[in-house]
Amino acid sequence: MTRSARRTGGYRPTLRIAGAGAAALLALTACSDSDSDSDSASDSDPGSGKGGESGEVSGEVTVFAAASLTESFEELGAQFEEDHPGAKVTFSFGGSDALAASITGGAPADVFASASPTTMEIVTDAGAAAGTPETFVRNQLEIATLPGNPDGIASLKDLTDSGLKVVLCDETVPCGSAAQKALDAGALTLTPVSYEEDVKSALNKVVLKEADAAVVYKTDVRAAGDTVEGVDFPESADAINDYPITLLKEAPNAAAAEAFVELVQSAEGQKVLTGAGFLKP
Incomplete structure (x- = not known):
């Protein structure tokens, strides 16, 4: 806090001294206010996750x-x-x-x-x-097959071959719902060997060679690199x-x-x- 000098007894400062004292008092007050502002700004915790005054x-x-x-x-x-x-x-x-x-x-x-x-x-x-x-x-669907597509899968209809082990996402998740829309668009019926809880689980069945094919997203086929091969099919346009x-x-x-x-x-x-x-x- 800024201190102000008290006047005592017969103390009579000259006009010049009084003016200088006043100027010093104003300067000290300005510094104190600036320090208070700085302290106030520093009290805003940027680590709180709320951004603080600085918007950090x-x-x-x-x-x-x-x-x-x-x-x-x-x-x-x-x-x-x-x-x-x-x-x-x-x-x-x-x-x-x-x-x-x-x-x-x-x-x-x-x-x-x-x-x-x-x-x-x-x-x-x-x-x-x-x-x-x-x-x-x-996002759009794509068929993920084993590398090199050894079963020669070329269409969604090919997945209905009883000799193939095909995996779908569960219909309660978006990739499963989209796959069903695509099957409906092609008037096709498919019984998978399993329904998976999400698209990565469905894709992994093919990556691990536990399935011959899976209906997943193009993005997942791309992310899997050379561990799978992708096959486009026209019905996917009805299930984006x-x-x-x-x-x-x-x-x-x-x-x-x-x-x-x-x-x-x-x-x-x-x-x-x-x-x-x-x-x-």
Whole structure:
């Protein structure tokens, strides 16, 4: 606190001294105010994840995302942490339906990126979304076969051959729902050897040679490299999935969550996603 001199007894400063004292007093007061402002600014904790007065992004941001986004989001997460040294991104990947159920069940998360509007509705209908979800990419199905396509699979109809072991995603998850739409479009009936909980699980059945083929997304076939081979089929055009993303209402770190969503929707984020095989919205 700034100290002011008290006048005592017969002390009579000259006019010049009094003027100098007043100037010094004003200078000290200005310095004190500046120090107070600095202290006040430093009291705003940038590590709290709320951004503080400076708008700095920091703290942990938890992202629940469809399994098919794994590789792309991990790349974007690394970029986000590089852009914001005080931030850390933690991902939970899986079937969109299971992730939505976890969110509505109270699991702490900041962002939800779903592989279909239908599974996103589980979250919005429960009032768990902070705003209106926005579609940021789209995805199309492809048949994943063993390397070299030894069974000569050339169409969706070929998968109905009883001699083939085919895997589909469960119909409750977006890739399974999309596969059923494609089968309906081709008036085809297919009985798989198993239904998997998410697209990565379905793809792994082929990678591990436990199945001859699986209906998955183009992005997953591309991410698997030479461990599988992809086969396009025209019915997939009738089953393209929109991927919506939203900030969650109970987000523990809303500031960082908003920044991550912005990165996903930015030109830089879109470049990463389309490079992985996703389609622009």
